[in-house]
């Protein structure tokens with residue numbers, strides 16, 4: 170044990186905490202060795218900015234006069250789920266307008282969806298709100314057609330059930346035709362490879378055994394402050410291994426996160442459109458990792474060369490849910506711009522922004538160093554690889 | 566007569582063929598190659614300025630052998646504020662006009678290399694790439 174949460178927070182309050190972003194910490198460990206670096210640094214900050222499906226916001230619109238018990242609601246034409254209460258709704262990032270041409274003119278554009286609604290809300294732009302109902306004695310109104318901004322409504326709470334994937338597939342296309350996926354446009358015959366992680370800066374890659382991240386962990390979320398609410402859906406953390414038993418870094422963990430949308434910023438929450446696939450939300454997340462022990466520091470010092478992604482074919486293996494992959498590649502290789510798959514050298518490109526991930530880790534470092542962001546000790550840590558959680562198959 | 570500006574895009578099978586020679590010889594066209602690029606996947610792009618009486622015939626010949634022909638009357642610009650520097654466009658852009666600066670991993674746009682194929686317009690998830698007429 171090197172230090173406790175309360176010791177770290179006392180140092181933050183007195184302006185004496187030593188905080189480094191994950192990439193800076195990696196360099197320090199290379200220079201000074203792990204023990205010295207772990208003794209020097211109190212907190213390592215991480216960051217990631219990319220498309221994160223399973224995002225959305227709970228909204229409470231306030232009551233109209235006369236009152237309506239909204240049964241169905243639309244924001245800028247995008248349906249929001251209103252089956253929660255009279256004027257509560259959830260706008261999901263991947264929801265699309267009912268009159269969207271979708272993939273009827275393949276590949277569809279998906280220019281505007283729930284993610285864009287959230288971006289418009291957080292940008293304080295006016296949005297059209299329409300809702301219908303059947304009318305009750307206590308809620309007589311049957312329809313409403315009005316305009317709102319985020320400032321006019323009671324609550325806007327970002328609640329993302331699955332974000333910050335610990336690691337992600339490197340997607341390729343083995344087929345002979347171009348395919349359009351949530352991993353972007355994949356050219357035929359291994360024409361390109363797309364990956365989506367900030368690698369050595371990515372929050373959950375730096376805490377593989379969930380020794381610090383848990384329910385209540387305070388985080389950078391969408392430009393403001395948020396919290397880890399729970400483990401994310403499909404949270405199946407594990408440590409990947411090569412056939413000869415070498416660790417290839419973690420994969421499979423996810424976070425459910427929550428925060429007040431009203432204090433977030435459109436720079437860190439952006440509606441996205443994936444041609445041929447759909448729309449979603451790009452989210453910026455940063456998690457501070459307190460160096461409570463040398464073991465935690467060791468994990469936080471994992472570099473791109475230590476962390477690997479599985480290469481997966483998105484023309485057949487992924488859609489068919491077929492097990493196995495085409496090998497593992499390190500983030501150092503992915504970031505170099507080319508990898509070799511099945512003997513062929515192919516160009517790589519990220520879908521997750523490394524410059525913005527670095528900026529998030531920097532902002533979080535600044536907030537902690539300046540005393541405006543204290544660490545929150547989790548109420549309960551998240552399930553770790555040792556808990557052996559795994560995904561279920563949906564029969565049908 | 567002022568020259569007509571066009572963009573050609575073609576796959577690896579065409580890269581080997583003497584298409585410019587055929588345009589000059591068979592269609593009597595005067596050709597200025599403004600930009601030409603063949604990427605490592607052997608996909609080619611070319612911007613040409615063409616003068617002559619048989620431009621349409623030459624273009625039909627190109628389309629017939631599988632070359633995509635497009636008039637060049639537009640320019641592509643990037644909305645710097647909207648671009649998140651994700652990189653999703655960089656393995657798609659056929660000429661390397663959109664590329665990653667390493668090790669910072671920042672995405673740059675070199676308009677001089679752009680051949681206005683417009684692929685990035687639908688690939689960019691935040692729609693930061695725009696056509697300017």
Ligand code: SF4
Pocket residue numbers: 641657658659660661662663678679680681682683684685686694
């Ligand atoms: S239009 Fe876009 S994809 Fe095409 S060359 Fe220009 S920058 Fe590259």
Ligand code: SF4
Pocket residue numbers: 643647648649650651652653654655663672688689690691692693694
């Ligand atoms: S895909 Fe769009 S947002 Fe991403 S780097 Fe290219 S231009 Fe920027």
